[in-house]
Amino acid sequence: MSGVASGMVGLGVSAARVEMRTPVLVAYRPWLRAAAVYNLVWGSGVVLFPHFLFDALGLAVPAPAAIWQVVGMFVLVYAPAYWWASGDPVRHRHLLLVGLAGKTLGPLGYVWAAVSGALPVEFGWIVLANDLVWWPALAACVHQTSRASGGWSRFVRGD
Numbered sequence: 001m002s003g004v005a006s007g008m009v010g011l012g013v014s015a016a017r018v019e020m021r022t023p024v025l026v027a028y029r030p031w032l033r034a035a036a037v038y039n040l041v042w043g044s045g046v047v048l049f050p051h052f053l054f055d056a057l058g059l060a061v062p063a064p065a066a067i068w069q070v071v072g073m074f075v076l077v078y079a080p081a082y083w084w085a086s087g088d089p090v091r092h093r094h095l096l097l098v099g100l101a102g103k104t105l106g107p108l109g110y111v112w113a114a115v116s117g118a119l120p121v122e123f124g125w126i127v128l129a130n131d132l133v134w135w136p137a138l139a140a141c142v143h144q145t146s147r148a149s150g151g152w153s154r155f156v157r158g159d
Contacts, residue, residue, distance in 0.1 A: 028144070031137035032086035035099070040079040042130065046072025057122050075130065078102070093145035093155060100138050103131040 045052065050065040050072070062068050078099055085092035085099075110127045113119035146155040 028089055028137060028141040029086045031134075031141070032082045032089065032096075035134055035138070036079045036082035036086065039075050039082060043072045043074075043076025043079065047076065053126060057125060059120055059122060089141055090145050090148045093142070093149060094158065096138065096142050096145060097155075100135075100142050103134055103138060106131045 047069050050068045051061050053059075054061040054068075081092070081095040081099065085095045089096060107127050110119060110123065114121055114124065146152050149155040150159065
């Protein structure tokens with residue numbers, strides 16, 4: 001066991017839990033840091049340049065543009081959460097679950113809106129970049145942190 005791990009055991013954290021933390025931390029840190037940077041850049045870009053993506057995709061800009069800027073602010077808010085979680089995914093596992101929920105509900109909302117004609121199919125490129133590419137790593141990280149937390153029931157309860 002590493003010096004950090006043995007110190008954590010000395011602080012009352014079980015050896016099994018420490019051993020679960022280390023692989024989760026190492027394996028998902030780059031993904032979580034990348035998600036933080038992506039959300040910072042994408043969210044800021046939408047807030048500062050709300051017409052850019054719509055112009056690039058050849059879509060009409062929503063009126064008022066401030067509605068789209070609010071979406072940018074929501075995405076921007078996730079940036080520090082992913083950064084914090086990258087430092088200790090087990091400790092910040094609930095932030096990861098909220099992120100995964102957003103990355104699941106967003107595409108579901110898009111599908112509903114596209115099928116109903118409320119959004120053009122081309123909007124799917126935004127969903128692909130913002131949500132779908134992050135699913136595998138984020139879902140795997142949430143799964144691993146739930147295991148490190150003692151299972152899904154303890155994870156969801158917040159134990």
